[in-house]
Amino acid sequence: MTRYIIDRIEGDLAALERDDGEFLTMPIADLPPGSKQHDCLECSEGCWTLDSKRTEERRAQLRGKLDVLFGRSQ
Numbered sequence: 001m002t003r004y005i006i007d008r009i010e011g012d013l014a015a016l017e018r019d020d021g022e023f024l025t026m027p028i029a030d031l032p033p034g035s036k037q038h039d040c041l042e043c044s045e046g047c048w049t050l051d052s053k054r055t056e057e058r059r060a061q062l063r064g065k066l067d068v069l070f071g072r073s074q
Helices: 052-069
Strands: 002-010 013-018 023-027 040-044 047-050
Touching: 040 052
Parallel strands: none
Antiparallel strands: 002 013, 002 040, 013 023, 040 047
């Protein structure tokens, strides 16, 4: 299994960043329905799935960093 993050979407293409920092560009139509920028994905034997748990964990982590950066931490 390989893990990716949707770095950006440009038109009909998605730029995916693999965990090791390598990039892959592919048609957004080949990804799971509802995929959007910054979602976490897994690919196993050519089958793509959304990793909702990992996506939410990353979003929470980023929110925490932004809160510290902007002085909103408790």
